[in-house]
Amino acid sequence: MASPVKPLELTPNAQPRSANQSQFSQFFTSPEIAQFMAGLFTPTSTKTCHLLDAGAGVGSLSAAFLNRTRKLGLETIELDAFEIDSSLHSQLSETLASYQTHLNFKVHLHTQDFIHAASDWLSGNLFAQPLPRYDYVILNPPYQKIRSNSSHRKALRQVGIETVNLYSAFIALSLLLLGDRGQLVAIAPRSFCNGPYYRPFRKLLLQQAAIRQIHLFESRRQAFKKDNVLQENIILHVERGLQQGDVIISTSTDGKFNDLTQRDYPFKQVVSSSDPEHFIHIPTPHESHPSSLSSKFCYSLGDLGIHVSTGPVVDFRLKPHLRQMPDSKTVPLLYPLHIQDSQITWPQPQSKKPNAIALNSETQKWLYPQGFYCVVRRFSSKEEKWRIVASLVDPNRLQNLLFFGFENHLNVFHKKKQGLPPTLARGLMVLLNSTLIDQQFRRFSGHTQVNVTDLKQMRYPSLEVIIDLGYWSEGYKQLTQGAIDTQLATLLQ
Known part of the structure; x- marks a missing residue:
């Protein structure tokens, strides 16, 4: 297999930027984080896959996935890349085209709004552009609040999604588009793990898929350092149709993963079966007190x-x-x-x-x-x-x-x-x-x-x-x- 193409060999100090970055709430993924995210996917029985990259940017995440096709046992890949920012289309097309000479790989570049496109298809709109059931989804969604009277909120309600931010809307729609045993890896703010506003989203997430791994960046500033993002981010790996088992919790100080640690936790320590709010707890491997002490915390x-x-x-x-x-x-x-x-x-x-x-x-x-x-x-x-x-x-x-x-x-x-x-x-x-x-x-x-x-x-x-x-x-x-x-x-x- 050919080596990674030049357009994706970006250093952290040479991240792509868009004139529309603020308008579309874009935060580009570093090469190290893209590689780590792609590395979380595991092989399935299929050798032909449909891949979704919603909010594709310049193609960093798609390219990181394509670089792993041999390890995933894939022979044919069909990609749906959604990117609404026209200023990025040239570089995105160049990035993806470079793989077509080395892989059995087909690209569909969608320039329309992903929320409207996915909602139309999932709601049964006869005029919607058909979308497949995806085997893999890799995602760095935009981060922006959804107004209660917006067209996005109306479109999401057509498919039973109630949420307050674009990032959770992108993840929810992607989950509904996954096929059985399809996998999703997304980097997103951690804010959905608690609070009443994200309760419907947490319920949908836990109903639709099993959580396989959560990666936590211990430094609030590091995942999107160049964009001055202070929201704490996690990487989430889920699989649809899988029976929920233990959850891998991994941590690193920053997006270089030099001090990566991980540990398996019983799912009940991540989401309590008796919790009507479905809060998602993320224990860390280096907590200083033994769990025998924290187990005494059992009263509301x-x-x-x-x-x-x-x-x-x-x-x-x-x-x-x-x-x-x-x-x-x-x-x-x-x-x-x-x-x-x-x-x-x-x-x-x-x-x-x-x-x-x-x-x-x-x-x-x-x-x-x-x-x-x-x-x-x-x-x-x-x-x-x-x-x-x-x-x-x-x-x-x-x-x-x-x-x-x-x-x-x-x-x-x-x-x-x-x-x-x-x-x-x-x-x-x-x-x-x-x-x-x-x-x-x-x-x-x-x-x-x-x-x-x-x-x-x-x-x-x-x-x-x-x-x-x-x-x-x-x-x-x-x-x-x-x-x-x-x-x-x-x-x-």
Whole structure:
């Protein structure tokens, strides 16, 4: 077989670019990542295959697949390459044409919108261009939100797909176009693994195919470094019609795969059969704590009698009632900026945000009564080590005022809109700042936002363990990470 063609021998510093890159939300695949993705496919019984590359770009993924045809035992390949960006068609055609002299290979270049083309065919539109059942799909889909009133949303609903982003729409349609035992490999943002917006997509994915492997890039910035993409990405390998078994979880620091590690996990550790949300957890091979400890996390917040809600004060809606500093007619208004070293530091006189909110008939319904609470930032910065940053709200540090205001960028743990018992609130704060909780959260969340749904979905140790953490922590003015993790491990034994 001939050696790889020159158009695909791109260095990371010479990635192709398009004048329409922003318009079409394109992020080109590096040669190393394309090669790794193609290497995940396994041979099937067929020697003739239909290959789909939706959003083909300049052909990097297709070429990486074609370079593996001998190892896959393929003698004849027919490719459907979809690319809507006309500025890339010349290079794409050149890349693919170079293989036709060495392989029994036929190309169909589609210049129309993949979502409309696939939806029309799958919905039974008599005027749709026919598409085959594919044996292999290799995919780097575009990343862009789908508006609720857009033509894309309408087209997807014709085939029963409800999703909010182009990348998940591309994967969903490709899954429906796969033949039995067909395989799909896609690189995509990890955001579909959790959250309510992607629940229908997760359900479709798990109904249509078995997950064979998930690859996680440990560095958020590296998969599409040249495009300044900060979304955490994964590579997903699934097979349609395969009975679900163990899942390979592999990791590497970046897209060069020099420190590649992998391990098999039972599927129940990736998706729990009792989880109606179908969250996809991605354990990592180098987690520092043994699974025997994390197995003690088996209670929901409901089991523990604890509630969590998003802070109800949306500041711009209550702007006339906000005050820069407290006075006799106000109560504390807490923002994420007031969280410092697991405690509330209030007020912050130098802050641009208000520190107080007037207490009156218009604001009281948005306030919580005085008490002990645990709060978590809804957003952490990309540079922070921990995704969950929790703090204790101690009324003794807030002048024992009758009410507190929690701004919308905080999540509040409470008991039926009332405060928690002091020791429970303190113990919950300590627990949420532990490494085990951070690792659990990272298994299903790849972004810096911490939603109420995520906190409800997580599992916690027993109420006794949390309260014991609270009693233990009372003797410390400042808790170290090592002390928290050691004490939690001791209590879980």
